[in-house]
Each structure stands twice: as structure tokens, then as C-alpha cells.
Amino acid sequence: MSARVTAKVYVGTSLDGFIARPDGDIGWLVCFADAEAVAAYKEFSAGVDVIVIGRGTFEKVLEFDEWPYDKPVYLMSSTLKAAPIGYEDKVTVICLKPADLLSHLDSAGFKSAYIDGGKLIQSFLAEDLIDELTVAKVPVLIGKGIPLFGSLDIDIEFAHKETRVSSNGIVRSYYKRSAGRA
Amino acid sequence: MSARVTAKVYVGTSLDGFIARPDGDIGWLVCFADAEAVAAYKEFSAGVDVIVIGRGTFEKVLEFDEWPYDKPVYLMSSTLKAAPIGYEDKVTVICLKPADLLSHLDSAGFKSAYIDGGKLIQSFLAEDLIDELTVAKVPVLIGKGIPLFGSLDIDIEFAHKETRVSSNGIVRSYYKRSAGRA
Numbered sequence: 001m002s003a004r005v006t007a008k009v010y011v012g013t014s015l016d017g018f019i020a021r022p023d024g025d026i027g028w029l030v031c032f033a034d035a036e037a038v039a040a041y042k043e044f045s046a047g048v049d050v051i052v053i054g055r056g057t058f059e060k061v062l063e064f065d066e067w068p069y070d071k072p073v074y075l076m077s078s079t080l081k082a083a084p085i086g087y088e089d090k091v092t093v094i095c096l097k098p099a100d101l102l103s104h105l106d107s108a109g110f111k112s113a114y115i116d117g118g119k120l121i122q123s124f125l126a127e128d129l130i131d132e133l134t135v136a137k138v139p140v141l142i143g144k145g146i147p148l149f150g151s152l153d154i155d156i157e158f159a160h161k162e163t164r165v166s167s168n169g170i171v172r173s174y175y176k177r178s179a180g181r182a
Numbered sequence: 183m184s185a186r187v188t189a190k191v192y193v194g195t196s197l198d199g200f201i202a203r204p205d206g207d208i209g210w211l212v213c214f215a216d217a218e219a220v221a222a223y224k225e226f227s228a229g230v231d232v233i234v235i236g237r238g239t240f241e242k243v244l245e246f247d248e249w250p251y252d253k254p255v256y257l258m259s260s261t262l263k264a265a266p267i268g269y270e271d272k273v274t275v276i277c278l279k280p281a282d283l284l285s286h287l288d289s290a291g292f293k294s295a296y297i298d299g300g301k302l303i304q305s306f307l308a309e310d311l312i313d314e315l316t317v318a319k320v321p322v323l324i325g326k327g328i329p330l331f332g333s334l335d336i337d338i339e340f341a342h343k344e345t346r347v348s349s350n351g352i353v354r355s356y357y358k359r360s361a362g363r364a
Contacts (some may be wrong), residue, residue, distance in 0.1 A: 008247070
């Protein structure tokens, strides 16, 4: 594999690995978003120049009080053909497979992509296309919900880079895809 | 709830939260058991005075070269009526619900129980009976397997106590059940 745009994941999960309750609720997670968490996210965010989200994340983001992204956003969707009215200047709708999307971002001159959203992350991991993975784990078991990780055909090894613990108990671990994949 | 024997979990998982592959294989986990990991386990082990395992863990342990436990072991089983031949002095077979087992251990004078094995841990967590939880996460996604955590009817909040990172990338986090439960 030639050098290409770096694909990064930054995500919060419960201690049992869920990113949301079955109905999509993330209140249990958001309540841990203190100043330290916001600073850590901003630090991550400063290191990406493009954001890729799926339809589910887009729907979720529409519920927020304000648009949370300050970078170009690609919306991966096989059903939407164009950005919804009012979002034409915020998102570029695209329908490509993960590897093709990364090639597309590469051609467009991007260096570092934030892959956001459960299904999208799983689809990239299934093809071993995630280069950097940050998981911020909050100290609560929610018992059921939407899992971060999905089924894989092969093991994927990461190298642990750093773990930081916040005062509210978040354990934030930074991983990079291990050597062996060029 | 009155003071009782402390129920502790100490377990290794993949980055995606599995304790074993679908067929029970733990080779991917065991290869991370370096001197640091052994020392951490010994430190934990020194703090318990009784071990509780389920039938699945017992079967697994029988495959080991030597009996790994140096404390009294209770084997929770509804099918076994007595210890298998050759293990009469190693395990006490018992069939009780989690809360009743803890009361029994309390009456027997034990102070700190190591609850080991996937199904057993899930059955204790389902009744919110785990006081201390240590998860040692290795930096590999295995994609499918036997999950550490199971379904819960309520959220269970823990307080993060400490996280230690080993040189081989294991992130070992220590949690205690939050205040609010007496």
C-alpha cells in the first residue's frame, strides 16, 4: 500500500465498548465531556484536515445545537444524492468504498482524515484501513447498545502509543496500526 | 447491603473486548504475558483469599500444564455434584446464586474473592455484585469471540482508580464500584 491520507478514529465508549445506547442516546457519555475531554478532542481535531461521517452520524449531528465540525466534511451515503437543503456548504455527499474514499481524499490533497461514526468505523476497520485509533473509555457499564467494534476476518494489531487518564475517570488510549502494514 | 466479602475481577481482553476466540483460544492473549503482566497478576492474586470459577474456566484450566491457583477454589456448577477425581483437594463444587455464594464465602471467613471466568463474571455483574474490576487490554482486535461483558438491566458506574501501561502495550485499568452502593 502506498503512502496515503492517514485515517484516524477518535471515539468515546462505555467500559463495555458501546458508543451509544440502542436508541442512539449518548447522554451517559456526554456527561463526561469536561474541560479536559474538550481539550483532548481539540488537540486531536487540530491534527486532521477532513472529516468523514456516515448517514447515522449526520442525522445525530443535526440534533446538536450547532454544527460541530470546522473542517470539510464528506458524508458517505448510498441513499442521499446531494446535501440536504441548508447543508450544501457544510457537507459533500459521496458514495465510495472505504479504500476508494481514501484515494479520493488523497487526490484532493488531504493528509489526515477523521473517520467518525460507528458503522463507518467498522467498515474501515473491516478492510484494515484505520491508521490511528483513539478510544476514550468512560467508567460506566451501560449493558447494551451500539458497539464500537464489529466482526473482522483477521486480527488487527495496534501499537499502543499513549494513555492519558482524566480526573473524571476517562481512560484515553492512543494506538497506531502496527508496523508490518506499509 | 451489609459489609461482605469483596468480589474482584481481574481479566485480560482484546481491544475489542473479547476474553477468548469463539473456540476458547487465548493464545493471542497469552503471548502478552510477559514479566510485567505476571508481576501485576501476582500483586492482584496476593490480595484475594479465595477463587471462584465456573465450569468453562475449570475445563480450560485442566488444559494447563499445572494447576494455576494457590488459594481455595470454589467451582460453581449446577451439573457437577462433586469434584472430579484427582481434584478433590483442589476444588469445592458448589451451586449457589451469586449473592448467596458471597454470603457463603463471608460465613466461611473469606475476605476477598477472585471471580474468574466469562459467564461467572457476567452473572455477578448482572446483579451488580462486583466491587473491583481490573481489565488488562491488549492492543489487538480479534474481531469475534467470547465477550467479557454481557447485557445489564441498569447502568453500573465505577470509579477509575489507576491505569498502568506495560511496555508491550497492555493498558491495565483498575476500577472500584462507585459510592452509592453501600
